[in-house]
Amino acid sequence: MTHRTINRTLAAVLFIAAEILYLATMAPTFSFWDCGEFIATAYTLGIPHPPGSPLFLLLGRLFTMIPLFTDIGARVNLISTLASAASVSLTYLIIVRLIMLYRKSDPAGWSMAEKVSAYGSAVIGALALAFSDSFWFNAVEAEVYAASSLFTALIVWIILRWYEEEPRPGNERWLLLVMYMIGLSIGVHLLSLLAVFPVALLYYFKKHKVTVKSFALLCLASSGLFFLIYIGIIKGLPIIFQLTSWPGFFLFLALLIYGTWYSHKHRMPLLNTLLVSLFLIIIGYTSYALIFVRAQAGPPINENNPSTPTVFFSYLNRDQYGDMPLWPRRWSPEPVHQYFYEQYSSDLDYFLTYQMQKMYFRYFGWQFIGREHDMEGAGVDWSVLWGLPFLVGLVGAVTHFRRQWKMGLVVTALFVLTGAALVIYLNQTEPQPRERDYSYVGSFFAFALWIGIGVESIWQMASDRLKGKGRNTQLILASLTVAAAFLLINGRMLQANYRVHDRSGNYVPWDWAWNMLQSCEKDAILFTNGDNDTFPLWYLQEVEGIRTDVRVVNLSLANTGWYLDQLKNSRPRGAKPVALSLSDGEIADITYVPIDSVDAVLPSFPARQQLVRDASQRGVSLPAEPQDTMTWLLKPGLTYDGQGYLRPQDIAVYEILMNNFSTRPIYFALTVDPESMIGIENYLRLDGLAYRVVPVKSADPMSFVDPVLLYRNLVGVYRYRNLNNPKVFLEETARRLCGNYTPLFVRLALELAADPAGEITIHEANGSMRTLRRGALALEVLDKSSQLLPLAQYPLNPELAGSVIALYVRLGEKQKASSYIKYLEKLRSQSSLESDPRLFYVLARAYRDFGREDEANRIIARLATELRQPGLMEKFKTMKQ
Incomplete structure (x- = not known):
């Protein structure tokens, strides 16, 4: 077969193999973080967070109409699988082309050993990228980074095609195609x-x-070309549009077209190529017209509402996030940032220690050395991949420079600029809300090229030592080298990374959103906190049409005037506008307000009547007499330099409570920080994944539980698909959020076990009712929790495990507590009294509850000695079990 046939066949096989892998491990629906937002805005052609990704939204909208999956999220996920598979295929083609360039020979004249080494090495390099941690992560969810990686690989492959064909006539078409790809890529990332x-x-x-x-x-x-594109086009065109609107924009295009025509007519090839290139970049960049045009239509998700030239410019310029200078490498030493100055002694130390080591080299090590574990903050572990991909890539980098330093420098430029140089530009501050490894996949792609070259170079070095041994020997050596590298690099990477990247069967984001929405009564207002308790809800509401009557209020976005304006004046399908007494002008100018803690008063007579009626119907007693007027201490959400301030989001919470509480149910998501609740924590009832504001003041913050309602939600309404399936892997975010379920079950069991002999009537989801002893129902709840959320998969904090033990013992089921005793003992074996004395105390209480007094007393005696608290034993003995 000819080189072209072999090369294209292997590229196609790699594409198919990678696509099968990614389809097998693809998320069956949307994932956490930005995925729900991107899918929802693609489906509705809405406006995501700045600076938007219009080309991705257009592709996403197209894929939502392709009936390959019933789940819309899965259809958009398909974009990432295809883009990533195509990137793997292009990586192979690029490595082969780089090998051709430094061999300086026609592949038609290669010996069989040279073919095996070249093609095989390229396959290994491509698969090293395919199986790498961050690239695989991006490949199986609906995010922009997989498509961005494809554009990077395309641009590199196209420019290599130009390099090969130049100076043949018409080779400029490859340069123009590069510029068009750059223009299109802006609409993705x-x-x-x-x-x-x-x-x-x-x-x-x-x-x-x-x-x-x-x-x-x-x-x-x-540098001039980069800034011409970045400053002149990406930022410059919006400025022209902002200052002159459409006439100025079209005048600029007319001048560019005239210059292109003039340079062509007067035979000015360099100028003509440059002007046509700029024109093609602008054509690609015009995908951003989608953002401006759709904002005019007021879609249900319309972040920043960039419907005017001024706001559109601000949106593209990411003004919402502020500006972080390249230097200093951190913020100034104000009290809220004192942590940085305690951690690092200088800007350079901070840059090297945090930004370079933790936020880049650690991520690089994950890909090619080994990731310690799948939890946030994981370090680099040489025992995972044995460092072989890294070492082979290092060989490839060195030999690439030796054999063809120019191409080595090209790959180095790509590696550094999409890695270490990007770290300098981003200037990330500590702490970050999540790992940022996905940002540096371009750098990992460049290193994967060197892995392929490294395998070929290892064969070449070994082959040089065996010159004169015959072609068969060379072929055997090439085959063995490729086979060994395939097993030790690709095989090991696949083995190490498959399970932690397999998202098939992971429905946690969908079910989490469903459960949170179902926690709310009709026409509720639900305060949420961040991405993971907001974007999933947007997906269910805008894509699936589920519980559109619930108005989600994101507290982070509530710090902006445009968002509050939309809450007040827009009416998404099925939902009512949120009543606010602030005028539109006051909303537009909303800012921080200095304030001391003051009493807030909220009339609550209608809500009081409804609460009493509901409690009577469910046959539950209230912990205190409902109030006609709710009074609490309004707390500043921010304290700076001794002065308290109400943030815009605090003002929004206050306004929404005052103007909507009498007519609509109001909830806070379980994940909302109490600091964002403006001091109303004592007026909250735990209904599941949301707290409802009620006119009953509890003795302790957030301690009020309606057992009938909470049981209905936890047992009859909520969905827990595959949570107890050990074959389904859940990533850290999913596991962390699922960790909220067990405390809810335990809290319900505690409420029921407070009066174990009493009776309670449960309303089933099918409409039937059953009356049980509260103690029997508490046991049912604990057993349900253990069944849905096995202890082996969802570790508990020691105190919660101790509560479960105490409940089982109190309810006469000691045997069921045994697994929790063993769990605490395992934790003790992994800890020390000095590092975690509380764990030892909880275990002692568990022993006592379990009737193992001697063991309990030994632990307490040791604690009393080590902590120098001689009265601890007496206190422990007299403490109520």
Whole structure:
């Protein structure tokens, strides 16, 4: 077979194999973080968070109409699987082309050993990327990073095609295609723009002799090209649009078209190529018209509402997030940021220790050395991948420079600019809300090229030592080298990463959103906190049409005037506007308000009547007499330099309570920080994944439980698909959020066990009712929790495990507490008294509850000695069990 046939066949096989892998491990619906938002805005052609991803939204909208899956989220996830599989295929093609360039020979003349080494090494490099941690993570969810990686790989492959064909007539078409790809990539993510520098470097090596002067000019020209695109087009065009609206924008296009025509007519090829390139970048960039046009239509998700030139410019400029300068490498030492100055002694130390080591080199190590575990903050573990991908890639980098330093420098430019240089630009502050490894996949792609080259170079070095041994020996050596690398690199990476990247069967985000929405009564207002308790709800409401009557109020976005304006004036399908007494002008100018703690008063007579009626119907008693007027201490949400401030979100919570409580149920998501509840924590009832504001003041914050309602939600309404299936892997975010369920079951059991002999009537989901002893129902609840959320899969904090033990013992089921005793004993074996004395105390109480007094007393005696508290034993003995 010819080189072209072999090359294309292997590229196609890699695409199919990677696509099968990613389909097998793809999330069956949307995932946490931005995925729910992207799918919902793609489905409705809405406006996501700045600066938007219009091309991705258009692709997403197209894929939502392809009936390959019943779940809309899965259809959009398919974009990432296809883009990632295509990137793997292109990685293979790029490695083969790089090998061809430094071998400086026609593949038609390669021996069989040379073919096996070249093609096999390229396959290994491509699969190393396919199986790497962050690339695989991006490949199986609906995010922009998989598509961005595809654009990066496409740009590199296209410019190599130009490099190969130049100076043949018409080769400029490849350069123009590169520019168009750059323009299109802007509508997905800006990361691909960094490929401009490797492109400029390749152009320089092909067209110019390398001298100090010409290289300096290259650096100047490539930087100029980058800033021409980034400042002149990406930021400049919106400025023109902001200042002159459509006439100025069309005048600019007319001048560009005229310049293109003039340079063509007067035979000015360099200028013409440059102007056509700019025109193609702008054509690609015009996908952003979607954002401006759709904002005019007022879609249900319309973040920032960029419907005017001024706001559209602010949206593209990411003004919402503020501006972080390149230096200093951290914020100034104000009290809220004192942590940084305690941690790091200098800007350089902070940069090297946190930003470079923790926020890049650690991620790099995850890909090619090994990830310690799948939890946040995981370190690098050489025992996972034995460091082989890294070491082989290092060999590839060194030998690439030795054999063809120019191409080595091109790959280095890509590796550094999408890695370490990106760290400098992002200037990330500590702490970050999540791991950011997905941002550096372009750098990992570049290193995967060196892994392929490294395998080929290892064969070449071994082959040079065996010269004269015959072609069969060379072929055997090539085959063994490729086979060994395939098993030790690709095989090990696949084995180490498959389970933790297999999202098939993971319905936690969908079920989490369903459960939270179902916690709310009709026409409720639900305060949420961040991405993971907001975007999943948006997906269910806007894509699935579920519980559209619930108005979700995101407290982070409530710090902005545009969002409060939408709450007040817009009416999404099925939901009512949120009543606010603030005028539109006051909302637009909302800001921080200095305030001391003051009493807040909220009339609650209608809500009081409804609460009494509901409690009577359910046959439950209230912990205190309902109040006609709710009074609490209104707390500032922020204290700075001794002065308290109400944040815009605090004002929004207060306004919504005052203007809506008498007519609509109001809830706080379980994940909302009490600091964001403006002091109303004593007026909350736990209904499941949400607290409802009720006119009953509890003695302890957030301690009121209606057992009938909570049982209905936890047992009759909520969904827990695959939570107890050990074959289904749940990533850390899913596990962490699922960890909220067990405390709810335990809290319900505690409420029921407070009067175990009493009776309670349970309303089943099918409409039937049954009356049980409260103690029997408490046991049923605990057993249900153990069944749905096995202790082996969902570890408990020691105190919660101790509560379960005490409940089982109190209810006469000691045997069922045995597994929790063993769990605490296992924790003790992994800890020490000095590091966690509370664990030892909880275990002692558990022993006592279980009737193992001697063991309990030994632990308490040791605690009393170590902690120097001689009265601890007496206190323990007299404490109520």
